[in-house]
Amino acid sequence: MKKAKLSVSTAIIVSCSAILTGASLFFPWWGMRFVAPQYPEGLDIIVYPNKLKGNIDIINGLNHYIGMKPFSEESFPELSYLPYIIGALAIFLLVVAWLRDKRLLVALVVVFAIGGLLGLYDLHRWLVDFGTNLSDDAPIKIKPFVPPVLGENRIANFVTNSYFSTGAYMIGAAFFLLILPLWKERKR
Secondary structure: OOOOEHHHHHHHHHHHHHHHHHHHHHHHOOOEEEEEEOEEEEEEEEOOOEEEEEOOOOOHHHHHHHHOOOHHHHHHHHHHHHHHHHHHHHHHHHHHHOEEEEEHHHHHHHHHHHHHHHHHHHHHHHHHHHHHOOOOOEEEEEEOOOOOOOOEEOOEEEEEEEEEHHHHHHHHHHHHHHHHHOOOOOOO
C-alpha cells in the first residue's frame, strides 16, 4: 500500500505554519492589564514563552497587600522549557512539509491541539493558584478569586483584563494552516 503524499501546495502551507510557530517565540502570548483610579494608565503583566515583562515589580508590591505570592520568571518553570518545545514543533513541521507525509501531519495536528489545550489548562491552573492561595497574614483581606484566562475581572478597586497577544494569534494561525490542508485533502 502506497503512503498518502501531501501536495506541494500543502507542503508550502505546512512550511508557513512552521515559520509562524517558530516566529511566535519572539512575541508575547498572553497578558493582563490592571486599571484602577490610582493607575489610570494601567499596569501590565506580559507573558512571552520564555520571560515576563511589564510592571511586575509594581504589581508584586500591590499584590503583597492582598497576600498574593509574587510573580517572577522563577515561579513559572514552563518559561524555561517552553521555547524548546515550540522550537521542536516548528522543526517537526518543517520535516513533515519536506517528507509530505499525511499521517505525520495528522499526528502533528493532534500533538498541536493537545499542546494547546494543555497550555490553556496550565495558564488557568496558575491563575487559580495565585488567586486562591492568599496569605492569611495579608494586611488587606479579600475573598480568594480566579482571574479569567480571557476577559475582564474586578479585584478590589482594580479592573483586570486578560488577553491573548500576538504570539498566541500566530500559534492559532499556524494551527489553522495545518487544519486547512487536511480538510482540503481529506478525499485524497
